Amino acid sequence: MDRRLxxxxxxxxxxxxxxxPARAAADKIKIGALFALxxxxxxxxxxxxxxxKMLVEEKNxxxxxxxxxxxxxxxxxxxxxxxxxxQLRRLVDSDRVDVVFGPNTSAEALxxxxxxxxxxxxxxxxxxAVEMTVPPNPWVFQAxxxxxxxxxxxLGFLKRKNYKKIAFIASTDSFGQGGxxxxxxxxxxxxxxxxxxxxxxxxxxxxTPQILKIKSLSPDAMxxxxxxxxxxxxxxxxxxxxxxxAIFNSNGVASPQxxxxxxxxxxxxxxSAPRLLSPDSLSDSDPSKPVVTKLYRDYVAKxxxxxxxxxAIPQDALLVLEAALKRIKGDVTRKNLRDAIxxxxxxxxxxxxxxxxxxxxxxxxxxxxxxxMMKIVGGKFxxxx
Amino acid sequence: xxxxxxxxxxxxxxGAIYGVAGLxxxxxxNATKIMNFAQGEFLMMGALISxxxxxxxxxxxxxxxxxxxxxxxxxxxxxxxxxxxLGRRKTPLNAVMITLxxxxxxxxxxxxxxxxDVLFEPPFGGIPTITFGNVYLSSQGVWILLMLIxxxxxxSYMFSKTRIGMSMRAASDNPxxxxxxxxxxxxxxxxxxxxxxxxxxxxxxxxxxxxxxxxESGLFFSLxxxxxxxxxxxxxxxxxxxxxxLIGLIETFSAGYLTSVYKDAVxxxxxxxxxxxxxxxxxxxxQVKRV
Numbered sequence: 018m019d020r021r022l023x024x025x026x027x028x029x030x031x032x033x034x035x036x037x038p039a040r041a042a043a044d045k046i047k048i049g050a051l052f053a054l055x056x057x058x059x060x061x062x063x064x065x066x067x068x069x070k071m072l073v074e075e076k077n078x079x080x081x082x083x084x085x086x087x088x089x090x091x092x093x094x095x096x097x098x099x100x101x102x103x104q105l106r107r108l109v110d111s112d113r114v115d116v117v118f119g120p121n122t123s124a125e126a127l128x129x130x131x132x133x134x135x136x137x138x139x140x141x142x143x144x145x146a147v148e149m150t151v152p153p154n155p156w157v158f159q160a161x162x163x164x165x166x167x168x169x170x171x172l173g174f175l176k177r178k179n180y181k182k183i184a185f186i187a188s189t190d191s192f193g194q195g196g197x198x199x200x201x202x203x204x205x206x207x208x209x210x211x212x213x214x215x216x217x218x219x220x221x222x223x224x225t226p227q228i229l230k231i232k233s234l235s236p237d238a239m240x241x242x243x244x245x246x247x248x249x250x251x252x253x254x255x256x257x258x259x260x261x262x263a264i265f266n267s268n269g270v271a272s273p274q275x276x277x278x279x280x281x282x283x284x285x286x287x288x289s290a291p292r293l294l295s296p297d298s299l300s301d302s303d304p305s306k307p308v309v310t311k312l313y314r315d316y317v318a319k320x321x322x323x324x325x326x327x328x329a330i331p332q333d334a335l336l337v338l339e340a341a342l343k344r345i346k347g348d349v350t351r352k353n354l355r356d357a358i359x360x361x362x363x364x365x366x367x368x369x370x371x372x373x374x375x376x377x378x379x380x381x382x383x384x385x386x387x388x389x390m391m392k393i394v395g396g397k398f399x400x401x402x
Numbered sequence: 403x404x405x406x407x408x409x410x411x412x413x414x415x416x417g418a419i420y421g422v423a424g425l426x427x428x429x430x431x432n433a434t435k436i437m438n439f440a441q442g443e444f445l446m447m448g449a450l451i452s453x454x455x456x457x458x459x460x461x462x463x464x465x466x467x468x469x470x471x472x473x474x475x476x477x478x479x480x481x482x483x484x485x486x487x488l489g490r491r492k493t494p495l496n497a498v499m500i501t502l503x504x505x506x507x508x509x510x511x512x513x514x515x516x517x518x519d520v521l522f523e524p525p526f527g528g529i530p531t532i533t534f535g536n537v538y539l540s541s542q543g544v545w546i547l548l549m550l551i552x553x554x555x556x557x558s559y560m561f562s563k564t565r566i567g568m569s570m571r572a573a574s575d576n577p578x579x580x581x582x583x584x585x586x587x588x589x590x591x592x593x594x595x596x597x598x599x600x601x602x603x604x605x606x607x608x609x610x611x612x613x614x615x616x617x618e619s620g621l622f623f624s625l626x627x628x629x630x631x632x633x634x635x636x637x638x639x640x641x642x643x644x645x646x647x648l649i650g651l652i653e654t655f656s657a658g659y660l661t662s663v664y665k666d667a668v669x670x671x672x673x674x675x676x677x678x679x680x681x682x683x684x685x686x687x688x689q690v691k692r693v
Contacts, residue, residue, distance in 0.1 A: 220622035222613035225412040226658030246614035
């Protein structure tokens with residue numbers, strides 16, 4: 018008898034908690050974060066987690082986001098989409114968060130997209146995949162420059178500097194292949210010819226054969242689309258065999274450690290990166306400069322380490338969230354938070370200015386130019402206009 | 403012509419790296435009949451620990467390699483004596499599962515202790531970069547080749563000529579009979595893991611200036627090393643080296659002259675074909691059992 022009573026009680030409790038409004042407290046906001054903290058994409062999640070924790074601490078010390086104390090739960094997706102979905106469900110069902118940040122990689126984010134709609138929870142995605150917001154899903158937003166914008170910036174720069182014949186080399190993982198697909202698709206629009214598209218494995222130790230082949234085709238420039246260590250090895254191999262054409266890297270290597278990793282072989286090569294990599298060399302007319310500079314200084318002061326360029330994403334997501342919360346009077350629910358994010362406009366973040374609407378969930382303005390081209394000169398990143 | 407020669411040199415170095423990873427498989431297999439899939443992690447730890455001490459504390463490279471080797475050997479010995487040998491049912495399959503688990507543990511340990519950064523050790527120097535015309539062989543490449551020669555000759559000598567090497571082989575062939583002859587098979591097994599860890603750690607440290615040190619590279623070394631050891635014939639140290647060289651050669655030439663997209667597929671297809679025709683590998687001896 019006792020036992021049945023207890024069970025009934027448990028069922029009633031479970032049902033009532035299931036039916037309770039998502040959040041009751043008006044003075045709190047709970048963020049669930051899905052970061053890849055281990056596995057091959059850990060280079061993304063690591064600096065983002067550090068920046069996120071630092072910024073939340075700072076906001077809470079100042080009274081929270083729009084007067085609401087921030088609580089958070091962080092899960093490590095290991096860059097694995099199946100895990101990311103399980104963790105998203107856990108964040109929504111048992112941690113009862115109001116909004117979800119992440120996940121990082123396109124592969125994870127595309128799996129998360131339909132689940133976010135099913136769970137009716139707003140997600141500020143950290144992935145640059147174009148498909149995240151085209152077509153728009155009511156619950157999914159992007160707080161990050163999308164890959165198409167990044168590739169277009171890249172191609173525009175190559176065209177402006179009069180590079181015509183391009184040799185492309187990418188890693189075999191989703192980052193490299195995603196870049197390769199967009200690059201090949203968009204290059205003709207900029208009048209560029211891709212003379213060859215080579216590949217290499219993420220852990221390969223020597224890319225000399227690919228570079229020799231590229232050299233024999235005498236292109237105007239070589240474009241590398243991969244995360245480290247591949248690009249560092251390619252630059253070393255290229256220097257060793259005397260490859261003397263311009264070499265461009267993608268934002269996959271946009272971290273301050275890259276210069277140390279590649280050493281002398283990186284001198285004079287280019288990379289496309291978000292502004293955070295080199296805040297000092299930005300022009301003063303850049304509206305994002307103050308945001309970028311503050312984030313950079315705070316991060317270095319707190320973690321004794323320069324931030325990777327990806328650390329700007331949680332910063333922008335928090336700014337967008339803060340702007341949305343300012344529009345909500347009273348209790349925050351997932352529904353009114355979603356509506357509020359759609360009405361956010363003119364928020365200046367580190368990667369540009371964000372304006373959302375019911376049709377546009379990719380918040381960055383066209384005029385934001387989230388990426389800049391940098392050259393390694395004297396062991397430093399220098400922005401090239 | 404230059405490109406062909408340069409590709410050959412490139413294949414030689416890649417092959418040497420694969421071969422030296424394969425050596426460790428051979429040593430453990432010879433003494434225990436176990437496939438040690440933590441072998442790649444020994445290379446990873448050797449690379450990561452030595453690169454960490456050199457880049458973060460400016461330690462001398464010899465000292466850093468020494469520390470890395472001692473730490474890795476300790477982990478290798480612990481893996482054998484206090485994990486594999488305590489396994490209740492000692493079948494090679496169980497032991498293989500244990501080594502796979504150990505590989506994941508070592509990877510996690512590397513993240514916790516050292517971190518997730520990609521580190522590049524500075525090249526050792528001392529030997530000049532060799533150039534013939536437009537073809538170059540980097541000084542670090544020469545170091546790797548030298549290491550490979552020393553290791554393969556040393557291990558071949560040990561297994562075929564010395565008492566200790568022969569008792570290792572005996573203990574793996576028939577532990578009971580070996581025990582009756584006074585060979586302690588537990589000790590030979592631990593010794594084999596120690597040697598495999600030491601060669602792995604040193605190899606990793608030698609490779610780190612070329613290929614970077616990163617906590618995730620262990621699996622890559624394990625796969626390439628395993629393929630080299632299988633191709634050359636398990637149990638034969640020189641076979642592992644030649645197997646590694648062949649895989650390096652096939653990969654390099656398919657990347658340079660066919661397409662880099664399928665280079666791994668080409669290399670592994672060749673491996674399958676060779677094993678279909680010669681199940682014991684190129685230099686392996688067929689196992690004959692009298693019933």
